[in-house]
Amino acid sequence: MPASRTASRLGLRFFAVGYLSMLLLIPVGMIFYRAFEHGAGAAWAAVTTPEALHAFYLTILIAAIAVSANTIFGVGCALLLVRTKFRGKALINAAIDLPFAISPVVIGLSLYLLYGREGWFGGWLLDNGIQVLFSLPGMVLATIFVSLPFVVREVVPVLHEIGDEQEQAAQTLGANWWQTFRRITLPAIRWGVAYGVVLATARALGEFGAVAVVSGRVVGQTETAPLWVWREFGQFNLTGAYTASLVLAMLAIGTLLAMNAFKRKEA
Amino acid sequence: MGISVKGASKKFGDFVALEDISIEVPDGSLTALLGPSGSGKSTLLRVIAGLEQPDAGRIVISDRDTTDVPVQDRGVGFVFQHYAAFKHMTVKNNIAFGLSIRKRPRKEIDTRVRELLQLVHLDGFADRYPSQLSGGQRQRMALARALAVEPEVLLLDEPFGALDANVRKELRVWLRRLHEEVHVTTIFVTHDQEEAMDVAEQIVVMNEGRIEQTGAPRDLYDHPSTEFVMGFVGPVNRRGALFIRPHDLEILQVPAVEAEEAMIERIVHLGFEARVELLLADGEQLWAQMTLAEAELMELAAGQIVYARPRHAKVFEPSGASRTEELAAA
Numbered sequence: 249m250p251a252s253r254t255a256s257r258l259g260l261r262f263f264a265v266g267y268l269s270m271l272l273l274i275p276v277g278m279i280f281y282r283a284f285e286h287g288a289g290a291a292w293a294a295v296t297t298p299e300a301l302h303a304f305y306l307t308i309l310i311a312a313i314a315v316s317a318n319t320i321f322g323v324g325c326a327l328l329l330v331r332t333k334f335r336g337k338a339l340i341n342a343a344i345d346l347p348f349a350i351s352p353v354v355i356g357l358s359l360y361l362l363y364g365r366e367g368w369f370g371g372w373l374l375d376n377g378i379q380v381l382f383s384l385p386g387m388v389l390a391t392i393f394v395s396l397p398f399v400v401r402e403v404v405p406v407l408h409e410i411g412d413e414q415e416q417a418a419q420t421l422g423a424n425w426w427q428t429f430r431r432i433t434l435p436a437i438r439w440g441v442a443y444g445v446v447l448a449t450a451r452a453l454g455e456f457g458a459v460a461v462v463s464g465r466v467v468g469q470t471e472t473a474p475l476w477v478w479r480e481f482g483q484f485n486l487t488g489a490y491t492a493s494l495v496l497a498m499l500a501i502g503t504l505l506a507m508n509a510f511k512r513k514e515a
Numbered sequence: 516m517g518i519s520v521k522g523a524s525k526k527f528g529d530f531v532a533l534e535d536i537s538i539e540v541p542d543g544s545l546t547a548l549l550g551p552s553g554s555g556k557s558t559l560l561r562v563i564a565g566l567e568q569p570d571a572g573r574i575v576i577s578d579r580d581t582t583d584v585p586v587q588d589r590g591v592g593f594v595f596q597h598y599a600a601f602k603h604m605t606v607k608n609n610i611a612f613g614l615s616i617r618k619r620p621r622k623e624i625d626t627r628v629r630e631l632l633q634l635v636h637l638d639g640f641a642d643r644y645p646s647q648l649s650g651g652q653r654q655r656m657a658l659a660r661a662l663a664v665e666p667e668v669l670l671l672d673e674p675f676g677a678l679d680a681n682v683r684k685e686l687r688v689w690l691r692r693l694h695e696e697v698h699v700t701t702i703f704v705t706h707d708q709e710e711a712m713d714v715a716e717q718i719v720v721m722n723e724g725r726i727e728q729t730g731a732p733r734d735l736y737d738h739p740s741t742e743f744v745m746g747f748v749g750p751v752n753r754r755g756a757l758f759i760r761p762h763d764l765e766i767l768q769v770p771a772v773e774a775e776e777a778m779i780e781r782i783v784h785l786g787f788e789a790r791v792e793l794l795l796a797d798g799e800q801l802w803a804q805m806t807l808a809e810a811e812l813m814e815l816a817a818g819q820i821v822y823a824r825p826r827h828a829k830v831f832e833p834s835g836a837s838r839t840e841e842l843a844a845a
Contacts (some may be wrong), residue, residue: 364750391792413599416566419586420593421664431612437814 276497283490294480294488295495299468303476304495308383310459311452314391318448322399323441327433329400330407342402347394356395357459359386363462380465387472390458397450401445406440407433442507450500481510516542516577518563518668523572525558534724540668540702540717542577545694548704548714551747555724556704557638557672563702564670565589570837577667581807592661592699596673596823598653600645606632606656607641615665619634631659634693651682663821671703675710687714689755712736720744752801753778757840758830761804765792768813774822776802781817782810791815793823 565586737747
């Protein structure tokens with residue numbers, strides 16, 4: 249009996265490691281290997297061209313704006329869903345998951361329809377000198393859309409778990425709404441928020457499809473890092489493509505590690 | 516002064532939580548709201564605190580109509596069953612919370628917190644986090660936190676409900692002593708009649724959103740005005756229309772007037788007292804309470820045939836009136 253149980257446990261472990269290796273570790277490892285195939289110098293030169301630097305700058309800028317917006321919206325929306333009762337709550341709850349269900353390309357196209365010259369808002373905005381498509385606002389909108397659910401979905405269960413007694417206790421002690429939120433609710437949900445921010449950041453940094461549609465992919469202007477990688481790849485500039493991919497992966501992993509370090513320091 | 520509730524009603528959907536409730540809580544008193552779960556006692560407490568808004572009725576605290584005053588400005592201290600400790604704050608900061616919201620000077624806060632830590636016997640725990648405290652310690656911290664802002668009334672919602680039986684008894688005694696020390700008007704909610712009798716000066720018995728009876732613990736026990744109070748405050752046997760306290764059930768070894776034949780099913784030894792469980796000829800069960808010494812003197816044992824007779828019993832008329840029958844004297 250024990251022997252066969254050990255065997256089955258080993259088998260399961262082998263399967264899990266093998267599965268992860270085939271699907272995740274080996275592909276990412278290959279990129280790492282290929283990026284430095286011609287040496288660190290070549291890799292460095294490939295991703296420090298002005299075009300590449302602009303693409304990284306744009307990606308980080310868009311991610312910062314989109315994640316900030318989604319954090320504020322996400323926390324507010326989670327509070328609304330958990331702490332209040334209103335008609336249409338189920339509808340909002342379902343709508344928040346739409347970005348998970350819809351392909352990013354479709355999201356890009358829907359923004360195109362709304363903000364294009366013939367779109368509902370596009371004509372009026374253009375007449376008033378605001379260019380949404382093929383510029384920063386459109387790319388930010390697309391990124392907000394695709395990374396919207398993460399913070400809400402991480403914070404809702406935490407709010408359920410902590411309950412509202414601490415908040416009520418704060419109120420009986422004289423705290424108004426804002427004091428209660430800042431001194432009781434926010435510290436209690438901070439790890440939910442932090443995890444949501446990490447996931448949303450990773451998603452925002454890597455967004456390709458929706459941004460590809462709305463950006464117009466103008467080199468050196470509306471080209472984000474993932475778009476740059478795709479173009480370099482298409483032109484057989486493989487060292488640049490691989491290295492840039494690596495940088496993107498590192499940015500996401502870096503966010504995760506920073507959050508972990510912060511958490512450890514506090515505990 | 517004190518607290519008065521005048522005709523408070525509250526519904527949650529179709530569920531009637533409070534139905535035209537009026538109570539007077541004297542200034543400086545310690546009052547218990549006693550009732551089974553769903554009787555409305557917690558809702559009444561939350562309405563007084565301002566955590567729930569009544570559908571109708573007024574709440575008056577210290578001669579001030581506070582019905583429309585938000586919870587922040589009511590001057591109530593509230594203690595929750597599950598402590599509601601601020602988990603990310605130290606004990607010290609938990610207790611200081613209300614004062615720091617009021618922007619009191621640092622020095623004053625420090626002094627007050629030190630006093631309160633002493634009052635609730637938590638000196639030396641100032642820098643711990645709630646997760647490092649036992650349940651009883653957490654609840655004492657919650658009490659200190661509520662008292663820090665010098666509330667006009669202290670409201671406790673099943674404060675010992677989540678604690679072990681031993682800790683619960685200890686804290687009861689402690690709460691009574693604390694009340695003698697700080698003398699703030701206090702209402703506490705409980706479903707445990709023993710706890711209410713032990714701690715409170717006045718008990719309000721609630722059932723299905725209504726008040727059954729209000730009175731001193733002894734009054735409720737000796738002169739219950741409804742069947743519900745008789746059954747809820749203290750143990751009771753029911754025989755037809757008669758309500759008999761177990762210690763009013765006399766056990767005889769020979770037949771007598773008004774005495775019914777019964778078989779002893781079981782004798783439970785509970786330290787000083789014994790609980791004698793009886794089976795009557797018609798299959799109904801009664802139990803009698805006596806001292807262990809009495810039971811031993813009579814050499815009672817399971818399987819024995821004895822004769823049970825109530826010394827006195829209570830009858831509740833459908834009209835709402837009640838009378839006590841002195842049966843043994845008949």
